[in-house]
Amino acid sequence: MGSGAAVGLLTMPYINRVLGPEYIGKVEYINTIINYFLLFTALGIPMYGIREISKVRNKPAVRAKILTELLIILGVTSIISYLLLFGVLYNLNYFASYRDIILIMSSMIFLTNIGAEWYFQGVEDQLYITLRYVGVRILMVILMFLFIKSSDDSDIYAFCIVLTSCGANILNFYVLSKIIYRERKSIKLLNVRRHIKPILTMFIATISVSIYLYLDYLLIGMLADDKNIGYYSVANRLVRFVISFITIIGAVMLPRLSFLYKEDKELYFVYLHKSFTFLLLASLPFTVYFLVFAEPIINLIAGKGFESSILTMRIISPLCIIVSIAYFMGFLILYPQNKEKIYTYATLISAVFSIAVNFFAIKYYQQNGAAVVGVLSELLAIIIMSFFLKKNSMLPKLFSGNFYKIITASFAMLLVSIPLIIFFQKGILYFVLISLCSWGIYLLTLILLKEKETYHMLGRLIKTVK
Template sequence: MKRVVSIKSNYALNVLRVGSGAAVGIITMPYLNRVLGAEHIGKVEYINTIINYFLLFTALGIPMYGIREISKTRYKPAEKARTLVELLLILGITTVISYCLLFGILYNLNYFASYRTIILILSSMIFLTNIGAEWYFQGMEDQLYITLRYVGVRILMVIFMFMYIKTPQDDHFYALCIVITSCGANILNFIILSKVIYKEKEDLKPLNIRKHIKPILMMFIATISVSIYMYIDYFLIGSIVGDKYVGYYSVANKLVRFIISFITIIGAVMLPRLSLLYNEDKEVYFKYLYKSFTFLLLASLPFTVYFLVFAKPIINLIAGTGFDASILTMRIISPLCIIVSIAYFMGFLILYPQNKEKIYTYATVISAIFSVGANFFAIKYYQHNGAAVIGVLSELIAIIIMFVFLRKEKMLPKDILSVNTYKIVLASLTMLLASVSIVFFFPEGMVFFLLSSFISWAIYLLMLVLLKEKETGRILHTLKFKLI
């Protein structure tokens, strides 16, 4: 009973985060795109991509590994504190090495002379991210703290942005906004972590860093591989065809990835619990696994349809007519909503809790190799749209590899393709047909866009109710019970 209530609370808090994050995006993205323009946004995103690679190096595989290990030791204070210290020590070593490389090589290259202020600002994310140890709070399932901090930081970012970003030359303030959003509250995290460590200071020894090296390196290979085909496109677009095309690509990709990050929060809420349940109660583990898949499908399929059909009005609303080149890009990458959700489900909710992360690593390495090789050709001839196609294909390759293994080892839930799954698919197809018809007959304009969006989502929800989809029925029943 305790577990069910905890998961419901965590889910509710994540819904609050989704709503607040969406509200901030709607408020800030149109302003930023219009004030800064494609070239200046592309300039910041180009350096942000490079800094993210340094950040990935320093983190190794600890963000995902840490969630699992903290989850396992959450009821053992001394062991938990010891694990925390060991992982923070590893992060401390890699952080020092990363800064030596960053300022010793990158910062002094003439090629990056015009980017130095942005490099300096964004590089602070390396230190702040690593001392913040977000993985600790996720492993502890402390969703209330994460949510309050998330909302507070974004409010601060919005205020800062409207105060200081007035012209295209204020792109360094945009870089600072990225830092605030990503890790602005991590100093507070570190204070909390210090108290956790201090409380168990008598039982911290002996420390054993070596036992973590192999598993975090395995996760590091997987993480860096995923990041190659998530970020290499930004780097190559900027290097091959210029910052302007990074800006076009960034608008479409960030909007879609923004939604994806919130869809996969459904899985992120379940990951610590699934890691614990796989060792304690496999029956409940598979029950929650199926629920996670259903919710991922319920959220990702309609968003795939929405971005595909409504790409033009979305781009015009968020970025303006100066970003018309982003419309086709958004349509190309719209399937990532469902593709990434399935990849997350297979990789982190099935393979990872069962200690089969090697398969996920192999899949992502192969996808990364394909991405790097294909992107040189695609970007050279098709600019940002070429990168979009390769991004979708790379994620698809990873899914196929994981699916073949899971099916061979019979690790997929038996009812994964149940009648209920087909009901969600049918509701999404109905939404697609209805949305295409609406766009064809409705004139362009903000009012009609909002109205057609509402009608499309209403049709999807109505179909779920008419088809008696299980989770939708349960949610409506719960709402009805609480209202009465």
Template sequence: MQINSKINKKPNIKINFILNVLRVLSAVILGVITMPYLNRVLGVEYIGKVEYVYTIINYFVLFSALGIPMYGIREVSKNRHNNKELYKIVLELLVILFITTIISYLIIFGVILQLHFFNDYKDLIIAMTGMVFLNNIGLEWYFQGIEKQGFITVRSLVIRSLTIILIFYLINAPADYKLYGFLIGGFAFSANILNFILVGNKILKEKISFKSIDFKRHLKPIFTIFAATVSVSIYVQLDNFLIGFFCGDKYIGYYSLANKLVRNSIVLITIIGAVTLPRLSYLYANDIEQYNKYLLKTLNVLFILSLPFSTYFFLFSKGIVNIMGGSQFEQSILTIKILSPLCVIVGFAYFLGFLVLYPQGKESLYSKATIYSAVSSVIINLFIVKVFKHNGAAVTAVFVEILAIMVMLYYIKKRKLVNKIMSKNLKKIFLINGGLLLLFLFIFNFFPFNQSDIMLFCTVSGSFFVVYFLILLISREETTLELFSQYVIKNKN
């Protein structure tokens, strides 16, 4: 498959959106399809054990990647019309990744595996360490930057389909948890080797001299972004680590089910942001008027998607847990309710951080906001997890995300970085979701239904989204009406 053969050709944002949806949706489907099976076969304790090690390894993935995944998208996007400079930048970033990857493995094998505390996890850690190397050679930031994502989408669909098949074929008992760890930590990233080979060939064709390499010029911006990335990671993943440290693997299992479902939904919601980031970075530098238009339209879409997901998780948490985990995960029901607002909160935080501050080169302000939140997360979790376990961690997760938003809004307003973002249309979206929440709570109060009945649950919960989008259409919400006019009425004609 030929990729990036015409970098100068203007990318189609709609196609990129569809490709991103397919790629991210495939990851979500992998989780949704395998989660009920794995939760019942491995059980809450072994699921918790794998999640605990995954959290540890993922910290090394983040450390070794520094801020390159986000920085790389911006720099590749800015230089995609100059092949020589583009592939020089890619090579320089790969050199940095090579160095940080070696350092990560030295720490894992020289420190982590030597600690007595990790004796029960050694085999699992070794099985999942491939994730560090394979993630760093994936170069997805390059493909996103040039807005040519067909190849990585096809590759992702193929490898994730194989992962689903292997999980059902190979994971049959609790003793298979190490093999499961390998599948999600190693095999699931194995196709990244193809990315590296294809981009490596393009670098070689440019015949870039090693003497001309200047990776030092990237250090300041990537470390600035890295500070924000690590800070976010602290309050997104520290909860898993502390739950395991203070409470045990079982409680990680409870928290993992709820957190994974909500976070997977958030990934789907922020697809629109990931697609528009390269375009927004380009427009801010070249057409500020179009930048503002894209920005407001993106915010509308983020809220249209995020608000119903938050409402859905709050209303249908019992049925969701019954399907995805069974009776042994009953303690996850309240956790999902507590985490449900994150769909809206994280979506808005993503908008402020990566679509407002980042394209404007204000990533240092985003870093400050996330550092404040990370420090708060550490302090609060150290006390609350011991008492309230997984539910305490859920409360903290919601609080620190709100804190990050408040800090970013303060900086944005103080420096007048954007025009007024609240509009009549946004108010309409909030009112519709608030009314829908009250409507379903009223119905459930007078006409309760058995959420353990899978067919009935799917019918009722599915009707929630149907009703929601019908109300959006009837109320003539701008974005919904525009999409309906473009894709439904137009196709009929």
């Protein structure tokens, strides 16, 4: 996930300038549609699989059985998905100009499902995940710079997105095949039906989140045009790239928290509090950074022709903190405790709100309307989850003195950043220097206030150097 974000940040300035907002919008539009098909085939298995595999990570035979059962479900849903995709969508005249891109990006359905990324996350094999993805994404960067030379190369860009997202899953499938073959004698009396109810519960939550995660692209394409998708895509992808880095904290902690909630609840709450602190430490300053530095960021990453993305980025900047808190409540509190229904209700209500308001917002305000609705939808989900958590006494004490230290450091960063960006915005060098200054103020304030986790990491760093 993190390597994908890094690759995106590296290649975006080049791709944005070569393809332009219209052709980027075209690829992103089809990418959105394919992602809906992916959601259908997954049926909530990615998150469910992480939890179930993490519970039995010390039992290879049981792991292999769960893996086989879930892969069977994915196989069936993949076939249905392809029948719908090519039987209906591919033959509609409306998508005639998109057919080549649809054909290329449809391979994501097969590659994603055979890769079973959730299995490796469940057993916490982070080294394997990282090395494999880094290798594939280095290859993708080389292909982009070698073969994408003009707006006519949008098909190659679509292929590169496929390679980035799930090209490494071919290797996954080889490893998984060996695991299943090794435990084949232990895999008896498969019970696929036992997974249906929990994965459907998670599926409703996943599809609800994705409605306001991807619906904006779909509706901008229907109610505005491909250029507006391009403007929205640049701002949204940059913010989402950073969010993907931040939520790595949660993705890494989810298997451990699922295991600890079952085995050691006291340690579970210790790790839960640490996770919350790290999420805040990362998300609050990035919210400030995108809000204040939107203009130079867009100019650097996208260049001329994308000025309309500046306001969009400022509108969606709060998503860094909002999504982090929603992720914390939904996946680090509710999901390990088997209370995913609460998360499902919250996201379902937010999705209905998003659908109802987006038609009006996008019709009159294009990508900026979608940005406002996206922020409000995520915020609504947090409010609903908070209500249920407090009502059921499931929300641990989080707002300690340490929390206010992080708030203070972020506010100090904001106060310093505003005059810097007003008086010293004169080029890339100045942008880099004032960015470093802003982040330096944030870090220095955390140290002076003796923020718990920062002070702890600083102490370990000094000890290591000595």
